[in-house]
Amino acid sequence: MTTSIDPPQVDSERTVSVTVNGVHREATVPVRRVLSDFLRDDLGLTGTHVGCAHGVCGSCTVMVDGDPVRSCLVLAVQVQGAQVTTVEGLARDDHQGGQVLHPVQEAFRECHALQCGFCTPGFLVTIAAGLEARDAAEEITEEEVDELVGGNLCRCTGYANIKKAVRHAAATMREDAR
Amino acid sequence: MTTKLFGEPVRRREDARLITGRGRYLDDIGAGALAAAFVRSPHAHARVLDVDVEAALDVEGLVAVYTYEDLTGPMAEPLPVLIPHPQLHAPRTGYPLANGVVNHVGEPVVMVVATDRYVAEDAAERIVVTYEELPVVVGVDAAREARAAVHEDVPDNVAARHHQETGDVEPALAAAPHTLSFTQYIERSACMPLEGKGVHARWDADDASLRVYSSTQASTSVRAAIAAKLELSLDRVEVIAPDVGGGFGVKIVHPWPEELLVPMAAIRLGREVKWAEDRREHFISSAHERQQRQEITVGYDDDGRITALDVHVWHDNGAYTPYGIIVPIVTATQLVGPYAIPVYRVVVESVFTNTVIVTPYRGAGRPQGCYAMERTMDRIADDLGLDRAEVRRRNLITPDQFPYDHHLTFQDGRPVIYDSGDYPGLLDKLVALVGWDEAGALRADARSRGKMLGVGMALYVEGTGPGPYEGGHVQVLGSGKVLVSTGLTSQGQGHETVFAQIVASELGVPIEDVEVHTGDTRRFGYAVGTFASRAAVMSGNAVALAARGVREKAIRIAADVLEANPEDLEIDEGLVQVRGTPGASIPLRTVAVLSNPLRYAFDEAAKQATQFAKAGSDDKPPVAEGDAPGLEHRDYYSPIRSTFASGAHAAVVEIDPATWEIDVVRYAVVHDCGNVVNPMIVEGQVHGGVAQGVGGALYERMAYDADGQLQNASFMDFLMPYASEVPDIAIDHQETPSPLNPLGIKGAGEAGVIPGTAAIASAIEDAVGRRITSMPISPTELYDLMRNETAERTQASLQTGVPA
Secondary structure, eight states, rough: OOOOOOOOOOOTTEEEEEEETTTTEEEEEETTTTTTIIIISSSSOSOOSSSSSSSOTTEEEETTTTTEEETTTSBGGGGTTTTEEEEGGSSSOOOOSSSSSSHHHHHHHHHTSSSSOOHHHHHHHHHHHHHHHOOSOOOHHHHHHHHHTTTTOOSSSSEEEEEEEEHHHHHHHHHHHH | OTOOOTOOOOSSSHHHHHHHTOOOOGGGGTTTEEEEEEOOOOOSSEEEEEEEEGGEEEGGTEEEEOOOOGGGGGGGGGGOOSSSTOOOOOOOOOOSSSEEEEEEEEEEEEEEEEEEHHHHHHHHHEEEEEEEEEEOSSSSSHHHHHHHOSSSTTTTTTEEEEEEEEEEEHHHHHHHHHHHHHEEEOOOBBBOSSOOOOEEEEEEEETTTTEEEEOOOOOOHHHHHHHHHTTGGGGEEEOOBBBOOTTGGGGGOOOOOHHHHHHHHHHHTTSSSEEEOOOOHHHHOBBBBBEEEEEEEEOOOTOOEEEEEEEEEEEEEEEEOTTHHHHHHOOOOOOOOTTTSSEEEEEEEEEOOSSOOOOOOTTTTTHHHHHHHHHHHHHHHHHHOOOOHHHHHHHHHHOGGGGGEEEEETTTEEEEEOOOOOOHHHHHHHHHHHHHGGGHHHHHHHHTTEEEEEEEEEEEEOOOOOOOSSEEEEEEEESSSSEEEEEEEOOOHHHHHHHHHHHHHHTTTOGGEEEESSSTTTTTTOOOOOOOOOOHHHHHHHHHHHHHHHHHHHHHHHHHHHHHOOOGEEETTEEOOOOTTOEEEHHHHHHHTTOOOOOOOOSSSSGGGGGSSSOTTTOOSSOOOOOSSEEEEEEEOSSOEEEEEEEEEEEEEEEEEETTTEEEEEEEEEEEOOOOHHHHHHHHHHHHHHHHHHHHHHTTOOOOOEEESSOOOTTTTSSSOOOOGGEEEEEOOOOOTTTTTTOBBOOOOGGGTTHHHHHHHHHHHHHHHBBOOSOOOOOHHHHHHHTTSOOOBHHHHHHHHHOO
């Protein structure tokens, strides 16, 4: 399919409407604004971090319609109309005015799976997306654990405790699924 | 006591905010601030002939452009030489913005400030700088040859010649029954924290004060440097290290040009200005470490005991020497490791190259020293046909030899006197943990699968916790909250947790009541910084001393109120009580209220301390002589010299002779950092260090071409370990407390990384039977080595004929 479009000027603007963490958000931004900057600078959600800005480290990972996406490689205008989940949206309301952490957040704290914490939001979102996409009742395999943590860089932890946290979170979700 | 938390794997107190996206890293601060971007040199060595900003001026949103011409006063002078040393005979530093010459790719030439980073980069792109290229020096060998000079006035490229010796090495070598001489190389890697550097500055013109946030390891010294360079009174400047996304050494260097230029722009523009380093900037304009050429001559007897060691290191310090010769000194002094070396001479020539500066990266010269010493042990073992563990054992300092004086001078200017340790104990544990004596079976098993297997080990001693000092302040509020502050900064080490554990234990309060603040000059103005595995030793002891001061005062006040003997009082769970007398107690928060005699009752609790409520002698002033209001204490810990942690690592590697892929299949660590405050955190430090060690041994290198262009300045090309590259790590602990400090602790931050390169080189050599003389080593390099007919074979492989 060939579509002819006018090349947009870098300073041309579009209004982007998205649902972020369950809340409708809208901002008018230059078309070249990448999603990570849109979330951080236009919507004030600074939990999403930019570690390399070229799609390798995974710190900026967010969910777009449930799938983990490197928000530094996506333009804000590309997520028009989508459901975006950032680290700020992983916890759920407990309906008593507080929040319940996602099992993977709990597991990261329990297993000392973070040190400086900069890459952590990307890991949390990637792992949460992966765990939510699998059958929680099934025991997690080492191959699955490796797959879930294998695409993100961490310079502090050496990954051992991140893997441990994935196992821990999967076990919690398995327990909850019973 | 229920509040004894020292030594417990307490969950981290910083995690709640970091796992929910509520961390506050540099780039999370200052929404709406102006953004800075830099025009950086594309050449490794050039004269700047002209800077034409004309084309940038049309960019909508441009606010300001600065070149060297715009710098005034101390800003127009070279950046400071942070750590001067008499043997650093040719110190050189750059300018905040290039002054006529650039000496490495990435050196800042122009700063652009605009409404946002996109616009700032648009403008920066349009600025035309005209350069006249100059000859380029890359690598230690080129620097030695000195066919070109990095700095015109240093024609031999030698910045420093660091020299230490413990005896007359030449006759000792001449008298040695055996000698060996060899040369080996180690390449550059870098800290690569996931968060780059960054600076945010806000000038309050009415108050004439500057607040700077910097992703730094040394906020107090950044503050002093900004005050000096921008000619501000120190009291008008505050510097705060917010949450810092990793440091590993690179953020101890300061002031970075951006740390001065961003505040300068904020003052001149009267607007908030921010710069957050991008990844490419971090590669080409921050700092690297590790590159050395090592020429080693060792003398030893028939049993493999070293009688003399002579080491000549050529150390690449990059284009400038802002951090002095700390890395060379650390290599020189930590090289000897856990061994008794009767006569030792070391010369480190620190040379200029047209590359990014070399300053401490986790280990800070120790991995190189360990690589020199441990590979020497391997050579001796191979030459004499002895087991590598046995040769090491014969050379170890024994537990009865402490304190052990190496007669060397350490990086803190103090003698290298090991405080305590049990090195044979470490080695025994390591041999058991990795299964050293069963290597033959592992080898046979691998062979049956068509793989080559090798084992290697490396031991180290790490000087940790160097002075001059750190301080701590502990204050109990009337609410019962205990505020702890220290000037030293945090980059993920869990200081909020470990310092809280220490204070909660010392003071006898629940850890939930303790709140720790680090790296904020508003709270604590005196500090040195976070480096050399010193935080737990230095600030840990400082906050312990401060807590003891508070405890003493609390007991004195409570004894007065309870009409008890101070010696009978204890504090537990925030309650000061008479030991063994239930009911005779007073909450610490009430003691805090009473410690501050009041005129005004601003709340219910305060009433107790007002002038008509409080009982007291009419003959004494409300605040006794020599006393001060408030339940708080400030104290400092200043050590006589460094503590010395130690450890031993072993690696088992499997090599696939079809692809020459090197797989670390087993990794064992025995670790001794004295008393452990939080074993969970120490283990995390070891894990992270080992990952960096494996990266440095097998994957990471700074690939400069002959023109000084860094060919792999991205995470696509510079290979940091993902989870798939890091082996499972078996850890065993040993605790030999330090006699030098009240808590008996030694540092743990860098330990994991130090022996990685040495142990893995040893394992690969064991597997393939070829001398490994340059690290890191890639599968391609190993393939080339195996195909090279002239490559040196180990004696072991010649005797067994295996592997061919």
